[in-house]
Amino acid sequence: MKSIYLSKIREQNPLIHNITNIVAANFSANGLLALGASPIMSDSLEEMVEMPNLSQAFVINIGTLNGKEQKSMLLAGKTANEKGIPVVLDPVGVGATSYRRETIRQLLSEIKFTLIRGNAGEIATIAGEVWEAKGVDAGKGNVDLKSVAQRVAKEYGCVVLISGEVDVISDGTQTATVHNGSPLFPKVTASGCLFSAICGAFLAVDSGDHFAATLEACVAYTVAGEIAAEGLTTQVGQFQIRLLDELSALNVEKIAQKGRINE
Amino acid sequence: MKSIYLSKIREQNPLIHNITNIVAANFSANGLLALGASPIMSDSLEEMVEMPNLSQAFVINIGTLNGKEQKSMLLAGKTANEKGIPVVLDPVGVGATSYRRETIRQLLSEIKFTLIRGNAGEIATIAGEVWEAKGVDAGKGNVDLKSVAQRVAKEYGCVVLISGEVDVISDGTQTATVHNGSPLFPKVTASGCLFSAICGAFLAVDSGDHFAATLEACVAYTVAGEIAAEGLTTQVGQFQIRLLDELSALNVEKIAQKGRINE
Amino acid sequence: MKSIYLSKIREQNPLIHNITNIVAANFSANGLLALGASPIMSDSLEEMVEMPNLSQAFVINIGTLNGKEQKSMLLAGKTANEKGIPVVLDPVGVGATSYRRETIRQLLSEIKFTLIRGNAGEIATIAGEVWEAKGVDAGKGNVDLKSVAQRVAKEYGCVVLISGEVDVISDGTQTATVHNGSPLFPKVTASGCLFSAICGAFLAVDSGDHFAATLEACVAYTVAGEIAAEGLTTQVGQFQIRLLDELSALNVEKIAQKGRINE
Numbered sequence: 061m062k063s064i065y066l067s068k069i070r071e072q073n074p075l076i077h078n079i080t081n082i083v084a085a086n087f088s089a090n091g092l093l094a095l096g097a098s099p100i101m102s103d104s105l106e107e108m109v110e111m112p113n114l115s116q117a118f119v120i121n122i123g124t125l126n127g128k129e130q131k132s133m134l135l136a137g138k139t140a141n142e143k144g145i146p147v148v149l150d151p152v153g154v155g156a157t158s159y160r161r162e163t164i165r166q167l168l169s170e171i172k173f174t175l176i177r178g179n180a181g182e183i184a185t186i187a188g189e190v191w192e193a194k195g196v197d198a199g200k201g202n203v204d205l206k207s208v209a210q211r212v213a214k215e216y217g218c219v220v221l222i223s224g225e226v227d228v229i230s231d232g233t234q235t236a237t238v239h240n241g242s243p244l245f246p247k248v249t250a251s252g253c254l255f256s257a258i259c260g261a262f263l264a265v266d267s268g269d270h271f272a273a274t275l276e277a278c279v280a281y282t283v284a285g286e287i288a289a290e291g292l293t294t295q296v297g298q299f300q301i302r303l304l305d306e307l308s309a310l311n312v313e314k315i316a317q318k319g320r321i322n323e
Numbered sequence: 324m325k326s327i328y329l330s331k332i333r334e335q336n337p338l339i340h341n342i343t344n345i346v347a348a349n350f351s352a353n354g355l356l357a358l359g360a361s362p363i364m365s366d367s368l369e370e371m372v373e374m375p376n377l378s379q380a381f382v383i384n385i386g387t388l389n390g391k392e393q394k395s396m397l398l399a400g401k402t403a404n405e406k407g408i409p410v411v412l413d414p415v416g417v418g419a420t421s422y423r424r425e426t427i428r429q430l431l432s433e434i435k436f437t438l439i440r441g442n443a444g445e446i447a448t449i450a451g452e453v454w455e456a457k458g459v460d461a462g463k464g465n466v467d468l469k470s471v472a473q474r475v476a477k478e479y480g481c482v483v484l485i486s487g488e489v490d491v492i493s494d495g496t497q498t499a500t501v502h503n504g505s506p507l508f509p510k511v512t513a514s515g516c517l518f519s520a521i522c523g524a525f526l527a528v529d530s531g532d533h534f535a536a537t538l539e540a541c542v543a544y545t546v547a548g549e550i551a552a553e554g555l556t557t558q559v560g561q562f563q564i565r566l567l568d569e570l571s572a573l574n575v576e577k578i579a580q581k582g583r584i585n586e
Numbered sequence: 587m588k589s590i591y592l593s594k595i596r597e598q599n600p601l602i603h604n605i606t607n608i609v610a611a612n613f614s615a616n617g618l619l620a621l622g623a624s625p626i627m628s629d630s631l632e633e634m635v636e637m638p639n640l641s642q643a644f645v646i647n648i649g650t651l652n653g654k655e656q657k658s659m660l661l662a663g664k665t666a667n668e669k670g671i672p673v674v675l676d677p678v679g680v681g682a683t684s685y686r687r688e689t690i691r692q693l694l695s696e697i698k699f700t701l702i703r704g705n706a707g708e709i710a711t712i713a714g715e716v717w718e719a720k721g722v723d724a725g726k727g728n729v730d731l732k733s734v735a736q737r738v739a740k741e742y743g744c745v746v747l748i749s750g751e752v753d754v755i756s757d758g759t760q761t762a763t764v765h766n767g768s769p770l771f772p773k774v775t776a777s778g779c780l781f782s783a784i785c786g787a788f789l790a791v792d793s794g795d796h797f798a799a800t801l802e803a804c805v806a807y808t809v810a811g812e813i814a815a816e817g818l819t820t821q822v823g824q825f826q827i828r829l830l831d832e833l834s835a836l837n838v839e840k841i842a843q844k845g846r847i848n849e
Contacts, residue, residue, distance in 0.1 A: 082348040083364050085608040085650075089775035094822045099775065101609050104652050106685035114682060124348075126367050126391070128652070156377060159369035247571070249352035249362065296357045297567030304823030308773070345611040346627050387611075389630050389654070419640060422632035458601045458626040458640060510834070512615035512625065559620045560830030 061319040063312035065262045065276050070096040074116035074264035076257060077140075079103045079133050081123030081152065084253035087300070088121075091254040094307035095280075097261035103129045108136040112143050116264035119257050120171075122163060123152040123250075130163055137171035146174035146263035146270065150256035154178070155185040168216060174263055174270050176212065177221040177256045180205055187212050206235055219274045223255055227278050231271040238275070239320040240282035242289035244299040251303070255281055258307075279319040284310050286318060324582040326575040328525045328539050333359040337379035337527035339520060340403075342366045342396050344386030344415065347516035350563070351384075354517040357570035358543075360524035366391070371398040375406050379527035382520050383430065385423060386415040386513075393426055400434035409437035409526035409533065413519035417441070418448040419458055431479060437526055437533050439475065440484040440519045443468055450475050469498055482537045486518055490541050494534040501538070502583040503545035505552035507562040514566070518544050521570075542582040547573050549581060587845040589838040591788045591802050596622040600642035600790035602783060603666075605629045605659050607649030607678065610779035613826070614647075617780040620833035621806075623787035629655045634662040638669050642790035645783050646697075648689060649678040649776075656689055663697035672700035672789035672796065676782035680704070681711040694742060700789055700796050702738065703747040703782045706731055713738050732761055745800045749781055753804050757797040764801070765846040766808035768815035770825040777829070781807050784833075805845040810836050812844060 075098045080088055089099040102111055105128070112118055118140040120133050140147045149167060154160045164186065176186065184190075184201050187208045205228045213220040213232035222228040227238040245251045259277040266273030288302035338361045343351055352362040365374055368391070375381055381403040383396050403410045412430060417423045427449065439449065447453075447464050450471045468491045476483040477495035485491040490501040508514045522540040529536030551565035601624045606614055615625040628637055631654070638644055644666040646659050666673045675693060680686045690712065702712065710716075710727050713734045731754045739746040739758035748754040753764040771777045785803040792799035814828035 107683045110683040157373040294571040295568040297564035301823035305821040308820040420633045420636040557834040558831040560827035
């Protein structure tokens with residue numbers, strides 16, 4: 061694919077505001093820095109008006125949700141909407157508990173999202189599909205992911221990215237699949253959380269074409285992972301370090317050569 | 324030793340619910356994933372009834388304790404007891420402050436634990452022994468660790484694992500020592516926290532023989548560390564990455580060849 | 587430079603109490619351990635009188651500030667002052683929001699600090715200089731950093747360390763610059779937070795010469811980073827792992843050979 065947005069991230073270093081979980085905070089910040097964006101992690105209610113006004117995108121992740129974070133998510137999300145910056149939702153483990161389902165329901169009703177990124181189980185839960193969730197893992201189910209992505213995208217007027225062995229991206233009208241990646245991804249915790257943060261960086265510089273930006277984010281991240289995994293089998297520790305290295309070393313040539321998209 | 328439980332973890336991918344600290348959250352999740360289990364980190368009071376019902380084991384770690392976590396630990400612990408899944412206690416730095424001692428006293432009085440895992444200073448504190456604690460490190464003292472382990476195991480009707488240069492495991496009746504490991508372990512933060520989480524994964528698949536499962540967990544973790552440390556001297560950074568790699572690459576042959584147990 | 591304090595850290599293993607953020611907690615703890623100090627991370631209000639009494643230094647970092655942490659910072663800071671142990675302030679992203687500015691103002695008025703360490707933007711904000719801050723990054727401005735450091739040092743009666751491509755250290759009377767380091771440092775999240783924690787370890791063993799201890803801390807940390815970066819270009823993941831390795835392998839000879847100071 062032809063890379064449009066990666067060079068803009070490196071030029072503009074967009075500030076990405078994240079409300080994220082204690083598992084992902086360090087890894088997401090390092091991944092954003094490696095890519096060329098600037099991370100800021102904050103969930104203080106006192107900062108949730110100023111932060112979106114400083115930032116070029118806002119990423120909400122419910123991985124280790126608590127009552128205090130929830131209020132901050134709502135306030136920062138509404139402020140981000142008013143300002144017009146992209147807002148990404150990562151509904152981590154939404155199928156696991158009623159508290160997460162209820163929180164996601166509220167976030168989706170009060171905030172206008174630019175992108176929802178989750179694994180198959182998480183997006184299926186949002187779509188109301190029958191799915192055997194397993195904690196924060198993808199779990200199992202028998203649904204057509206393309207039509208689920210399209211349906212959720214239409215319902216919430218946003219782009220949807222279902223990540224997995226094949227990644228599915230839809231804005232309700234256009235739908236594409238990305239065939240890059242590595243089986244090591246699901247063996248590294250917070251690799252999905254970082255994926256959402258990376259999408260935030262691409263959306264921050266996209267001038268409005270959110271589908272194209274999400275598609276390039278997906279190719280960029282999974283190609284970096286594919287290169288990182290070269291020669292590795294079971295080395296999950298090395299993979300997470302190399303993934304940061306490869307996000308840093310990523311360029312338009314690698315995206316052009318290695319990206320495998322079906323549109 | 325003959326490995327019984329490692330293959331069950333890989334087959335069943337038990338979901339391990341952790342209430343843990345901000346230092347250990349990422350490393351513990353990655354270590355559990357590397358081994359073949361599924362981690363979920365949550366301390367939201369709203370989820371503490373559902374989480375144990377989804378999970379196959381529950382691990383409590385008081386490393387960065389606060390008031391909110393404490394209530395969640397009690398609720399999830401009692402729910403886990405009702406459901407009958409194993410509950411592990413990691414009394415991080417219990418000797419350091421009266422708040423930690425009081426919290427541990429309460430947890431021990433209201434929750435039935437399957438395993439208490441700590442360093443010598445932590446278990447000595449629980450046993451009421453005189454001990455020179457040092458923050459969250461093991462510190463120094465002059466007690467017979469085998470008899471301390473036996474006594475604490477009898478008092479709380481659970482397995483006790485005292486980790487250190489030699490690891491001591493007792494259920495009050497049977498006592499064993501494990502002679503694997505590396506001097507690099509105490510140079511990596513949260514390596515004890517991950518040890519407790521790993522024990523949770525073995526207990527999750529043990530069909531009731533908690534002493535045997537803890538013993539295999541101990542051998543598995545310290546053998547993985549021993550292999551990870553091969554050729555390293557001062558490289559504490561590389562050690563933590565290789566430890567994840569070796570947990571992922573661990574198999575029954577390595578446990579059989581390298582495990583050094585005295586029973 | 588002639589190293590005085592590194593060997594004392596290795597002999598005394600000072601306990602460094604940190605109230606830090608969810609991004610830095612693991613990396614700061616591992617860096618302190620690698621250097622030879624003992625980290626303890628705690629922000630529970632219930633422990634904020636005992637912790638400083640157990641510890642040899644206290645480090646406050648406002649990276650992911652919330653209301654609860656703030657009270658703990660004040661109580662632990664005052665207790666540390668009463669006990670007479672060094673207190674380090676890392677005003678992460680103080681220019682970003684009014685909440686951070688107000689919190690820093692309060693901390694500076696109620697706690698006597700031994701050292702304030704920040705990037706140019708953070709220290710310029712404290713000095714009341716015009717500065718274009720960017721989240722938690724250094725940002726841009728046109729001020730003489732030496733005179734800013736001197737002025738802030740005089741105003742608060744403490745040492746000030748402005749970290750950057752050239753590090754500036756002043757106690758208001760003496761001023762020095764350190765010319766070690768690597769362009770990879772700002773590409774690793776929490777590398778500044780760890781810097782502050784490392785300073786805490788040197789101050790913990792300094793017998794009162796805080797300027798000299800901060801200067802050696804600065805040389806030690808940036809020399810370790812310089813060695814860690816040898817042969818690396820874009821590998822930000824490997825750099826963070828090697829930085830831990832080199833903190834562990836650091837010795838007086840490397841500090842003597844590689845330290846570049848202008849006094």
